[in-house]
Amino acid sequence: MNRRTLLKTLSAPALAATGLFGWMTAARARNPYYQGPVTDHFDGVRFFSPNQPQDKGFAELLRWQLGGGRKEWPESYPSPFQDKPPTEVPGLRTALIGHASFLIQVAGLNLLVDPVFSERASPVSFSGPKRVNPPGIAFRDLPPIHAVLITHNHYDHLDIEALAGLWQHHRPRFVAPLGNDAVIRAAHPEIPVETRDWGGSADLGHGVTAHLEPAYHWSARGINDRRMALWCAFVLTTPEGAIYHVGDTGFGDGRIFHAVRERFGRIRLAHLPIGAYEPRWFMQAQHMNPEDAVKAFRIIAPEQALGHHWGTFRLTNEGVEEPPQELAAALQAAEIPPERFRALRPGEAWTPSG
Template sequence: MKRRTLFKLSFLGALLAGGGLYARQSSASAYYKGPLSDHFDGARFFNPGGETPNGFMDLMKWRFDGNKATWPEAYPSPFPFVKPDERVNGKDLRVTFVGHASFLIQTAGMNILVDPVWSERTSPFNFVGPKRVNPPGIKFNDLPPIDIVLVTHNHYDHLDLETLHQLHIAHKPHFITPLGNDVVIRTRVEAAKISVGDWGDVLNVAPDVKIHFEPCHHWSARGLNDRRMALWAAFVIETPGGKIYHIGDTGFHSGLNYHAARKKHGGFRLANLPFGAYEPRWFMKGQHQNPTEAVEGMKICGAAYACGHHWGTVQLTDEAIDAPIIALKAALTEHGVAEDRFRPMHPSEVFDVPMT
């Protein structure tokens, strides 16, 4: 393969991995048709009162400004591979980190995977694009029976079709995702059981467990011509042991969504919050919060504990691999939050969340 062709593929893979695609947009949604709303204009979804993603010239400025830190080729987790228990019952709550934004949540006898990615690359290609620097914290064959798979949005570091296909073969889980993403999933997992929802919708997945779809400030894209044609969302998992607030990706958005979540849900036993992939701020602010904003969000939404993710597995942005945990520690000190309340999760790390 010629070097120029390889460079083009590498660059395209990097853009696709983070949803950073900038091309002519069609006038109709490829994934969803439905009534207009305060966040859907008939073709595309948007963040009410929020920021739109940066344009092509800003992307070029960022990609070629030469400020990207060099990550190591390997960044091993300090925790050994873990084989989870088959079930965690009652009000107990156990969270096991897989890596990047992937979690196993166990409570009330249910096993819930969020944004599962077991692939080596977060890319549409298996030979180019952001590559993980540590393996998934749970070996795929060591997973307990999976009941629910939550997919927050369709960027490649959150919606990995090959992993979803393998999960369907092995576990036949119930996939739950925001509007339009079911079309993407069915391109690889045609027979999957999939439920979709809009912001504000609620699904009863067990007699005592509910899944709420909540707003976050982000966007979506899988290809060259589908920007914002599928919805993105946060999830609130309502269980007998308390509520869990999971955000896959979000800009801080003046804390508006955190305030709304607190008002609606009254606080949380646990919040899983992104705190990495945030530099440079002039480009990333609207879609990825930084560690200080993550700590502010934790306080605003009333979370007793937080698990920090979206760092240390694949390099999507400019900051050094350990910059998020250094900045997080400083932010916790600044805001008077004990370090054990906001854990920057490493692959294979297990957190038994205390009752509140």
């Protein structure tokens, strides 16, 4: 089976949702998104995570897609929650819109992270992973948005049309890792996007600063741009304490979590991904499973953790309810009270009081 035939037979989630078109690219090409000096995580064309596994090959992708073991998901998996957030929060409030999309309200600011409102996490509207629940906050119910933070450009994290709608209605600041400004402006040149490298930061006002931190992941939007835009996690330093948001990452050697703890001290709140992790041999380098997420929790020792990246788009092999079930088992094994690390559903909000 050649690559052209494989494109016709592989499942749409594998090719669309998380940028797996990128495995087709092996040639060293010019980077259309970013030109800059070589660093410890940029070779002049592609970004990479130092000392961590990078790309899976064609044979490995074929093995996953034809290997079976994919659990069925329901057509609909509605959340019992639907949030209508307040216009302003003087303290801290965070709500899951769905998958990895959060509204963080802190110190009078309203911040969106990886806002995805589309029906599909896909480059096309007729195929690819489809929502099994609507956004937990309707677009029309959003409060005035001051800033939008993008962790990386996979379709389940970067929804171009949602960004266009946010610019039209709210005129927020957009902050993203290197190269993602070009991705967004290619579709909507009117949207200004500020980019930073790992270790960079953006002052959002009101005593809130967004810091871009490493993650063990990758990027791609099409067939020729694997790892040509950077990816990141965010730490928000705020008057209410530090908030650590991880969009996608593998656990790897754990260094990124130790580094966050060393740089920022005690974390008030951590958003940690717990889904899209099976088969483990394929996903381990790029997505944590609940056991990995609990290991990360033990390193960063946040006062509170909230689990996301599950139960909205079927991207991988595990069943829709397996992530929270396995999180509960991992917390019990680690003797961590379950209320300290909760798996959120879309529309569910958390405040320091509960």
